[in-house]
Amino acid sequence: MPQLMTVEELGRYLRFTKRTIYRLLKQGSIPAIKIGNKWRFDREAIDKWLRHGMEEVKGRILVIDDDELIRSLFKETLEGQGHTVITAGTGAEGIECVKRWDFDLVFLDLKLPETDGAELLKQMRSAKPELPVTIITGYPGSEMMERALKQGPFGVMNKPFDASDIITAVNSFLQARRARR
Incomplete structure (x- = not known):
């Protein structure tokens, strides 16, 4: 079962502000799912996204x-x-x-x-x-x-x-x- 994080938990995990997370959501560049009207983030998908994204950004x-x-x-x-x-x-x-x-x-x-x-x-x-x-x-x-x-x-x-x-x-x-x- 995936470990889901809230926006606040993701902010602490990545050391991002909420504003940055919402900007990434708006751009569609961060893996997320919506449950009801709340965004949730699968930790494994976020880790993969970070690894893949950092291949391009050194x-x-x-x-x-x-x-x-x-x-x-x-x-x-x-x-x-x-x-x-x-x-x-x-x-x-x-x-x-x-x-x-x-x-x-x-x-x-x-x-x-x-x-x-x-x-x-x-x-x-x-x-x-x-x-x-x-x-x-x-x-x-x-x-x-x-x-x-x-x-x-x-x-x-x-x-x-x-x-x-x-x-x-x-x-x-x-x-x-x-x-x-």
């Missing part, structure tokens, strides 16, 4: 984190999915990459040794205001996070996480971006 991703293990996890995981991944171990390297190349998504550690993530986010937004950023942090309620929030919207990935969390975050972001185009 991203150029920057990971800024001082922890070599985290950088390696992102690089190995995402390159294994066909994405191009650039890593930076310091804020200075990260901002240099942002100024030099275009990225579809940046993962930014909030706690960096010389420049904290909130300050680096401010510099990145100054250089490229539309650059999508996801903060990776073990300190979601910190003062640094409060300062980062002043720089405008961004995604958040709480530590600890694993390879499947990384894949889900990137696939969800790239699918949502594709749906907006």
